[in-house]
Amino acid sequence: xxxxxxxxxxxxxxxxxxxxxxxxxxxxxxxxxxxxxxxxxxxxxxxxxxxxxxxxxxxxxxxxxxxxxxxxxxxxxxxxxxxxxxxxxxxxxxxxxxxxxxxxxxxxxxxxxxxxxxxxxxxxxxxxxxxxxxxxxxxxxxxxxxxxxxxxxxxxxxxxxxxxxxxxxxxxxxxxxxxxxxxxxxxxxxxxxxxxxxxxxxxxxxxxxxxxxxxxxxxxxxxx
Amino acid sequence: xxxxxxxxxxxxxxxxxxxxxxxxxxxxxxxxxxxxxxxxxxxxxxxxxxxxxxxxxxxxxxxxxxxxxxxxxxxxxxxxxxxxxxxxxxxxxxxxxxxxxxxxxxxxxxxxxxxxxxxxxxxxxxxxxxxxxxxxxxxxxxxxxxxxxxxxxxxxxxxxxxxxxxxxxxxxxxxxxxxxxxxxxxxxxxxxxxxxxxxxxxxxxxxxxxxxxxxxxxxxxxxx
Numbered sequence: 001x002x003x004x005x006x007x008x009x010x011x012x013x014x015x016x017x018x019x020x021x022x023x024x025x026x027x028x029x030x031x032x033x034x035x036x037x038x039x040x041x042x043x044x045x046x047x048x049x050x051x052x053x054x055x056x057x058x059x060x061x062x063x064x065x066x067x068x069x070x071x072x073x074x075x076x077x078x079x080x081x082x083x084x085x086x087x088x089x090x091x092x093x094x095x096x097x098x099x100x101x102x103x104x105x106x107x108x109x110x111x112x113x114x115x116x117x118x119x120x121x122x123x124x125x126x127x128x129x130x131x132x133x134x135x136x137x138x139x140x141x142x143x144x145x146x147x148x149x150x151x152x153x154x155x156x157x158x159x160x161x162x163x164x165x166x167x168x169x170x171x172x173x174x175x176x177x178x179x180x181x182x183x184x185x186x187x188x189x190x191x192x193x194x195x196x197x198x199x200x201x202x203x204x205x206x207x208x209x210x211x212x213x214x215x216x217x218x219x220x221x222x223x224x
Numbered sequence: 225x226x227x228x229x230x231x232x233x234x235x236x237x238x239x240x241x242x243x244x245x246x247x248x249x250x251x252x253x254x255x256x257x258x259x260x261x262x263x264x265x266x267x268x269x270x271x272x273x274x275x276x277x278x279x280x281x282x283x284x285x286x287x288x289x290x291x292x293x294x295x296x297x298x299x300x301x302x303x304x305x306x307x308x309x310x311x312x313x314x315x316x317x318x319x320x321x322x323x324x325x326x327x328x329x330x331x332x333x334x335x336x337x338x339x340x341x342x343x344x345x346x347x348x349x350x351x352x353x354x355x356x357x358x359x360x361x362x363x364x365x366x367x368x369x370x371x372x373x374x375x376x377x378x379x380x381x382x383x384x385x386x387x388x389x390x391x392x393x394x395x396x397x398x399x400x401x402x403x404x405x406x407x408x409x410x411x412x413x414x415x416x417x418x419x420x421x422x423x424x425x426x427x428x429x430x431x432x433x434x435x436x437x438x439x440x441x442x443x444x445x446x447x448x
Contacts, residue, residue, distance in 0.1 A: 023338060025249030110334060114247065156401060156410055163391025164384045171383045176376070186380055186422070194418030198410070 008046050008056075011036055013103075016057050020103035020169075024054055024111035055119040058112045061104040062126045069093050069133070083141035084192065090134055091188045094165050096180035099172060106169040134158040138195065147199030157198075161191050232270050232280075235260055237327075240281050244327035248278055248335035279343040282336045285328040286350045293317050293357070307365035308416065314358060315412045318389050320404035323396060330393040358382040362419065371423030381422075385415050 014035040018027045029050055033040050047053045072089040073081060081089070098105045115123050135151065135158045142149040149157075164187055177183065238259040242251045253274055257264050271277045296313040297305060305313070322329045339347050362378040365371075373381075388411055401407065 023249055025247055026338075114250075152400070153410070156407075157414060159391065159395050160388045160411055160414055163388040163394075165387070167383065167387025167390060170387075177380065183380075186377070187384055189422040190381060190384055190415065190418030192418070193421030194414030194416070197417030197421060198413040 011038070011043065011046055011053075012057050012060060015053050016061075016101075016103040016107050019054070019057070019111050020106040024050075024107070024114050051115065051119060054107070054111060055115055055123065057104060057107050058115070058123050059126065061101065061108050062123075062130065065093065065097050066126070066130060068097065069130075083137050083144055086137045087134075087141060087192065088184070088188050090137065091161070091165070091191070092180065092184040094162075095168075095183045095187065098165065098168055099174065099180050099183070102169060102172070105166075109166045109169060131155075131158060131162070134161065141195075142199055145196065145199065147196070149195075149199045153198075157191075157195050161187075164191065235262070235267065235270055235277075236281050236284060239277050240285075240325075240327040240331050243278065243281070243335050244330040248274075248331070248338050275339065275343060278331070278335060279339055279347065281328060281331050282339070282347055283350065285325065285332050286347075286354065289317065289321050290350070290354060292321065293354075307361055307368055310361045311358075311365060311416065312408070312412050314361065315385070315389070315415070316404065316408040319392075319407045319411065322389065322392055323398065323404050323407070326393060326396070329390075333390045333393060355379075355382060355386070358385065365419075366423055369420065369423065371420070373419075373423045377422075381415075381419050385411075388415065 011032070015027075015032045018031045018035050021027075022031065027050075029040060029043060032053070033043060036043065047056060069090060072093050073086055075081065080086075112123055135154045138149070138154040138157055139151065141147075142154060168183075171177075178186075235256070239251075239256045242255045242259050245251075246255065251274075253264060253267060256277070257267060260267065271280060293314060296317050297310055299305065304310075336347055359375070359378045359382045362373070362381055363375065366373040366378060392407075395401075402410075
C-alpha cells in the first residue's frame with residue numbers, strides 16, 4: 001500500500017509538470033509515460049483516463065491545502081484565533097504551497113477548467129468550501145471591527161484576494177520576487193489594508209479627499 | 225476594405241466565443257466555421273492557422289484596451305492627470321472592457337499562453353508595455369505621496385492588481401456582482417487603500433498593532 005501511494009505520488013507530480021508545461025489538452029499520456037518512466041499499461045493501474053489523472057492532481061492538491069489550513073487555523077487552548085490572524089494564515093498557507101508546488105497550482109488554477117461531469121462537480125465542491133471558508137473569516141473580521149461589509153462585499157473581496165494570489169503562475173520568479181513570507185507580507189498588506197479601509201468607507205491613509213474615492217470618476221454612488 | 229474588416233471582426237468575435245467555451249487547444253477550425261457560417265476556405269482568406277487566429281484575437285483586444293487607456297489618460301489642457309486618477313482610470317478601463325468582452329478577455333488571460341515563437345514575442349511585448357505603464361503610474365503615485373516604494377514593490381503591486389482583475393473570468397456573474405463602475409469602486413478601493421497604506425508601512429485603519437502586521441506570524445522581518 002505504501003509502495004502504491006509513493007508510486008501514485010510520483011505519477012501525480014510528473015503529470016502536473018507535464019500539464020503545466022504543455023497544457024492539459026495538448027499533453028498526452030505518452031508524454032507522461034516518458035516523464036514517469038512507466039509503461040502506459042503500468043499507468044492505467046493508477047487511473048483510467050487523462051481526465052481522472054487531472055482530477056487526482058487537482059483533488060489531492062486541494063486536499064493538502066485544506067488540511068494544512070485546518071491545522072493553521074486550529075483554536076489555541078480552545079480559543080479561536082483572531083480573524084486577522086486567520087486571514088493572514090490563509091494567505092500564507094496558499095502562497096507557501098503555491099510557490100513550492102507551482103506545477104500543481106497552475107493545474108489547479110487553470111487546467112482544472114477542463115474537468116467535466118462528476119469530476120467537475122467534486123472539484124467545484126472543494127473549491128466552494130475553500131472560498132466559503134475565506135468569506136467566513138472576512139465576515140468575522142468585518143464584525144469584529146464593526147465594518148458594514150455584507151456577505152456580497154466579503155465574497156467579492158475574497159475572490160479579489162484569490163485572483164491576486166492565483167495569478168502568480170503568470171509572473172512569479174523566485175529570484176526576483178522573494179519567498180512565501182515576503183509575498184505574504186506584501187499581498188496580505190495590500191489586501192488587508194484595502195479591505196479594512198474599504199470597510200471604513202475608503203478612509204485611505206495619506207489619500208485624496210474621500211469624495212474622489214467614492215464618487216470620483218465614474219459617477220456611480222456605491223450600491224449599499 | 226470596410227467589408228473585409230467587418231468580416232474579420234465577425235470571425236474574431238466568433239472564434240473568441242469558441243475558444244473561451246472549449247479552450248483553444250480543444251476548439252477546431254471546423255467549430256469556428258460552424259459558428260461564423262463560413263467555409264474553411266473562406267476562413268483561410270483571413271488567417272493562415274489557428275495560432276494566427278489566436279494571435280489576432282489577443283492582439284486586437286490588447287490594442288483596443290491600450291488605445292482606450294491612452295485616451296483615458298490624456299493630459300487635460302497640457303496637464304497630466306494626478307496619478308491616483310490615472311490608476312483609477314486604468315482599473316476602470318480594464319474592468320469595463322473585461323465585462324463587456326468576456327470571451328476575448330478569457331482568451332487574452334488564459335489561452336494566449338499557447339502562443340509560440342514570433343506570435344508569443346509580439347504578444348509579450350504588448351503585455352510588457354501595458355504592465356510597465358501600470359508600474360509607472362504606481363511609482364508616480366508613490367513619489368507624489370512620499371512613499372518609500374521602489375520599482376520592485378510597485379511591480380509586485382501592479383501584478384497583484386492584474387491578478388485581482390484577470391481572475392474575473394472565473395467567477396464574475398453580472399446579475400450578482402454589479403457593473404464595471406461598482407467593480408471598479410470595490411477593486412480600486414481595496415487596491416489603492418492597500419497600496420497607499422502598505423507604502424506608509426502598514427498603518428491600517430482600525431487595525432491590530434503594527435507589529436503583528438509586520439513581523440507577526442511568520443517571523444521574517446521585511447526585506448527592505
